[in-house]
Amino acid sequence: MNNIEKLNLAIDELSGSGYFVWDDFVSYEEVGKLVSIANEGNQSGAFKKAGIGKQALFQLDKSIRGDYIQWLDRKNEHKIIHQFLDKVELLKNTLNETCFLGLKDFETHFAIYPENTFYKKHVDRFQQNAHRVISFVLYLNENWQEGHGGELALYLDDKTEIVKPLAGRLLLFRSELEHEVLMSYKRRFSITGWMLDKDMSLTFLP
Numbered sequence: 095m096n097n098i099e100k101l102n103l104a105i106d107e108l109s110g111s112g113y114f115v116w117d118d119f120v121s122y123e124e125v126g127k128l129v130s131i132a133n134e135g136n137q138s139g140a141f142k143k144a145g146i147g148k149q150a151l152f153q154l155d156k157s158i159r160g161d162y163i164q165w166l167d168r169k170n171e172h173k174i175i176h177q178f179l180d181k182v183e184l185l186k187n188t189l190n191e192t193c194f195l196g197l198k199d200f201e202t203h204f205a206i207y208p209e210n211t212f213y214k215k216h217v218d219r220f221q222q223n224a225h226r227v228i229s230f231v232l233y234l235n236e237n238w239q240e241g242h243g244g245e246l247a248l249y250l251d252d253k254t255e256i257v258k259p260l261a262g263r264l265l266l267f268r269s270e271l272e273h274e275v276l277m278s279y280k281r282r283f284s285i286t287g288w289m290l291d292k293d294m295s296l297t298f299l300p
């Protein structure tokens with residue numbers, strides 16, 4: 095399947111079942127580079143414990159999520175991060191042209207789940223975070239195997255879909271769907287993000 099066919103399928107699936115798994119969204123070589131950058135960032139203290147809620151409602155709670163994150167934007171010094179942002183931008187624009195989702199912007203961060211951490215069942219679009227329309231996760235686990243855990247459980251109306259966090263795989267889903275990161279028994283790497291229906295600088299507005 096070529097990229098155009100993949101895109102068309104992604105569009106159909108997102109409006110139908112609400113999610114789409116895109117394998118090899120980035121190459122194995124790119125995954126390696128992204129993991130090195132994440133490891134460097136982690137060692138230099140660029141990662142912060144992730145919280146829940148926004149601004150005044152922000153809180154840290156290890157019983158809900160155990161990951162550490164580093165936000166990624168155009169100020170990043172690595173070319174490959176810019177290439178990834180370009181790819182997401184293109185995807186966002188194509189989804190807009192065909193699905194009229196009114197996507198204006200996106201926000202994204204690296205995430206590292208240390209051994210034995212998880213992210214309990216939640217939705218990404220909620221009252222204090224009403225502008226997230228499409229969630230995406232690029233998985234970066236080079237030698238992931240059954241038993242390592244850290245799968246993403248996606249709770250659909252009629253079934254629960256279990257998505258393996260395989261290197262290079264991009265998962266897209268509608269941000270109002272309930273989902274959960276199951277216990278990860280190994281350190282787990284990813285880039286998570288959200289396509290927004292408002293400019294990021296304006297998302298503090300209702």
Ligand SMILES: O=C(O)CCC(=O)C(=O)O
Nearest residue numbers: 213218231246275284286
């Ligand atoms: O890493 C994943 O599979 C999902 C992460 C997630 O749900 C989130 O950060 O909101």
Ligand SMILES: [Fe+2]
Nearest residue numbers: 216217218273
């Ligand atoms: Fe989420």
